[in-house]
Amino acid sequence: MMMMMMMKVMMMVTVMVSEGSIIEQTCKETPDFNLCVSLLNSDPRGSSADTSGLALILIDKIKVLTTKTLNEINGLYKKRPELKRALDECSRRYKTILNADVPEAIEAISKGVPKFGEDGVIDAGVEASVCEGGFKGRSPLTSLTKSMQKISNVTRAIVRMLL
Numbered sequence: 332m333m334m335m336m337m338m339k340v341m342m343m344v345t346v347m348v349s350e351g352s353i354i355e356q357t358c359k360e361t362p363d364f365n366l367c368v369s370l371l372n373s374d375p376r377g378s379s380a381d382t383s384g385l386a387l388i389l390i391d392k393i394k395v396l397t398t399k400t401l402n403e404i405n406g407l408y409k410k411r412p413e414l415k416r417a418l419d420e421c422s423r424r425y426k427t428i429l430n431a432d433v434p435e436a437i438e439a440i441s442k443g444v445p446k447f448g449e450d451g452v453i454d455a456g457v458e459a460s461v462c463e464g465g466f467k468g469r470s471p472l473t474s475l476t477k478s479m480q481k482i483s484n485v486t487r488a489i490v491r492m493l494l
């Protein structure tokens with residue numbers, strides 16, 4: 332009896348290891364496996380989250396990156412006053428992500444209407460691209476822009492699994 336139970340447990344453990352975690356399974360379906368896994372593993376909620384939970388964690392990462400980028404923009408006003416126009420535009424764009432896209436996506440996914448969540452997540456990447464374009468090829472924000480585009484793409488792929 333004891334022996335049978337132990338064998339069953341061992342078999343279950345083997346299956347879990349060979350299939351990989353839910354995070355890895357899910358991230359395989361996104362355009363950036365490594366980024367996806369590292370973002371989700373860095374959140375304590377990740378290991379027990381379902382697909383919408385994983386999407387919500389990534390939206391939180393979008394929010395954190397948005398705040399970081401807004402801080403960077405604020406610092407650039409002093410260091411690069413000649414870029415004021417482009418910085419103003421970026422500031423507006425990132426505030427749209429923070430005040431519209433992120434809350435819209437969180438609400439939609441929490442309420443089980445992921446289609447509207449997808450719109451907000453896509454828009455975060457679009458806003459970042461528009462900001463970047465304003466510098467006419469001399470952007471001081473390029474690496475932050477790329478990060479936002481990548482997180483947006485990964486998050487979008489996971490939100491689409493909910494549709």
Ligand SMILES: *[C@@H]1O[C@H](CO)[C@@H](O)[C@H](O)[C@H]1NC(C)=O
Pocket residue numbers: 362477480481484
């Ligand atoms: C994000 O996805 C779009 C559309 O599939 C693609 O054109 C773009 O290159 C991707 N961006 C990044 C940074 O992965």
